[in-house]
Amino acid sequence: MTKYQSLARQLKQQIRQQIWRAGEKVPSVRACSRQSGVSTATVLQAYQLLESEGWLIAKPQSGYLVASNIRQVIATEQQDHHHSQTPLQINDLLYDVFQRTKSGDFVPFSSAFPDASLFPQQELVRSLASASRKMSDDSALTNLPPGSYELRRLIAQRYVQQGIQVMPDDLVITSGALEALNLSLQAVTQPGDYVAIESPTFYGALQTIERLKLIPIEIPASAEKGLDLDEFANQLATYPIKACWLMTNFQNPLGYTLSHEKKKQLVELLDHHDVYLVEDDVYAELYFAEDRPLPAKAFDQHHRVFLCSSFSKCLSPGFRIGWVVAGPHSEQIQRQQFLSTISSSVPAQLGISHYLRHGGYDNHLRKLRSALQMRKNEMLAAIREFFPACTQVSDPDGGYFLWLGFPPPFDCRIFYELALARQIAIAPGTLFSVRQDDLRHVRLNYSYPMTDQIRTAIQTLGQLARQCLCDDEPKHETVRSIN
Numbered sequence: 001m002t003k004y005q006s007l008a009r010q011l012k013q014q015i016r017q018q019i020w021r022a023g024e025k026v027p028s029v030r031a032c033s034r035q036s037g038v039s040t041a042t043v044l045q046a047y048q049l050l051e052s053e054g055w056l057i058a059k060p061q062s063g064y065l066v067a068s069n070i071r072q073v074i075a076t077e078q079q080d081h082h083h084s085q086t087p088l089q090i091n092d093l094l095y096d097v098f099q100r101t102k103s104g105d106f107v108p109f110s111s112a113f114p115d116a117s118l119f120p121q122q123e124l125v126r127s128l129a130s131a132s133r134k135m136s137d138d139s140a141l142t143n144l145p146p147g148s149y150e151l152r153r154l155i156a157q158r159y160v161q162q163g164i165q166v167m168p169d170d171l172v173i174t175s176g177a178l179e180a181l182n183l184s185l186q187a188v189t190q191p192g193d194y195v196a197i198e199s200p201t202f203y204g205a206l207q208t209i210e211r212l213k214l215i216p217i218e219i220p221a222s223a224e225k226g227l228d229l230d231e232f233a234n235q236l237a238t239y240p241i242k243a244c245w246l247m248t249n250f251q252n253p254l255g256y257t258l259s260h261e262k263k264k265q266l267v268e269l270l271d272h273h274d275v276y277l278v279e280d281d282v283y284a285e286l287y288f289a290e291d292r293p294l295p296a297k298a299f300d301q302h303h304r305v306f307l308c309s310s311f312s313k314c315l316s317p318g319f320r321i322g323w324v325v326a327g328p329h330s331e332q333i334q335r336q337q338f339l340s341t342i343s344s345s346v347p348a349q350l351g352i353s354h355y356l357r358h359g360g361y362d363n364h365l366r367k368l369r370s371a372l373q374m375r376k377n378e379m380l381a382a383i384r385e386f387f388p389a390c391t392q393v394s395d396p397d398g399g400y401f402l403w404l405g406f407p408p409p410f411d412c413r414i415f416y417e418l419a420l421a422r423q424i425a426i427a428p429g430t431l432f433s434v435r436q437d438d439l440r441h442v443r444l445n446y447s448y449p450m451t452d453q454i455r456t457a458i459q460t461l462g463q464l465a466r467q468c469l470c471d472d473e474p475k476h477e478t479v480r481s482i483n
């Protein structure tokens with residue numbers, strides 16, 4: 001980018017942020033040259049560029065003014081930017097991975113759900129049967145959105161026990177967290193709006209952004225440091241971001257949890273820029289420390305956080321019961337839901353309510369957490385035993401994913417194909433970013449017990465990783481690319 005282009009870009013940012021409003025005079029060429037340390041010729045070039053693009057108007061004897069239709073100019077540019085973005089097409093990539101790994105013949109390290117044997121299937125079936133027997137004729141109507149009062153009361157109770165003021169009326173029951181997240185994002189954005197996400201992020205966020213025709217702004221995050229809040233602040237100052245979709249606890253795929261301090265800072269930043277947070281908190285119950293970590297919602301005083309979660313990761317994926325703490329936005333969410341799924345399954349809502357009251361949920365969660373923690377340690381030990389020394393691996397305090405990193409020339413697409421050929425499914429790093437260009441990472445689900453089969457699979461993956469790292473023979477020609 002040349003000097004004048006860079007200056008023009010800065011001026012556009014200032015105009016977007018309304019430092020210079022429609023009809024106002026921008027600094028004279030001479031003043032701008034002094035402030036920015038570039039020549040008057042460069043400033044003039046930048047101003048002429050902005051004039052040709054409709055941002056500024058040259059007025060004889062007065063200098064340059066911001067165009068009176070500047071809102072329209074900004075909106076058109078946003079639209080053009082959106083059209084010029086490479087389409088995410090994350091759906092095609094995901095579909096490929098799921099189609100090719102869905103049969104039970106694969107070691108399911110790519111799975112998004114924990115080992116099904118960790119769930120209390122029998123108790124849930126009993127609760128479902130018992131609740132169904134007691135269902136009244138009109139229960140399908142009385143449990144329409146926002147959903148079963150009893151279920152909302154029991155979910156609210158768990159937040160209140162954590163010190164977060166959530167009332168049953170703040171909640172809308174949805175078909176899994178994914179519906180809650182989708183409806184929330186839809187409620188606060190229009191096609192063409194900017195939405196901030198972590199990079200890497202859960203591919204469900206990428207799919208939703210693609211479907212809603214939004215423009216993703218990726219904020220760097222790492223397993224060690226979490227979300228880069230400074231960079232986030234920069235992006236908030238640069239783009240008119242409408243909303244963000246973030247995971248503050250046990251981020252998928254990196255596994256980090258933001259400290260209370262960072263969550264507080266995050267909410268303050270969003271308040272300052274008037275941006276909504278769609279908070280994805282599906283792993284909150286799967287913590288290994290003493291207490292359940294607070295969501296960012298706990299620091300939200302202005303109803304800008306839509307807290308979304310579900311029972312899919314900690315009790316039963318199949319029931320598809322999730323929720324959003326939407327507060328005053330509840331009605332808006334219900335309206336959106338009415339236009340899409342109408343409501344989540346009523347027997348499933350009543351079955352889960354029954355289980356929460358009688359099934360020993362906390363006891364189940366204690367066992368689940370302890371099994372997951374043990375399995376994480378076993379998996380980490382196996383990785384350390386079998387993988388090359390240059391492998392980097394996360395060590396999360398909850399959830400059930402490990403994020404593995406390798407130096408060049410590692411290519412996760414080749415690793416993925418080689419593993420599939422040996423009946424092992426992994427999630428390649430390309431699934432977790434907009435441009436699908438993270439070739440050096442892989443996500444593994446560690447929720448399975450360390451049987452001989454799992455141990456052998458880890459050993460095989462270790463050998464394949466060595467092969468991908470050391471083999472100079474390019475494998476690209478023989479291996480099918482997944483994107």
Ligand SMILES: Cc1ncc(COP(=O)(O)O)c(C=O)c1O
Pocket residue numbers: 112113175176177178179202204247252280282309310311312313317321322
């Ligand atoms: C981070 C994250 N958010 C949301 C979801 C969707 O949850 P649910 O199955 O409740 O719709 C998933 C499922 O994979 C997930 O990993």
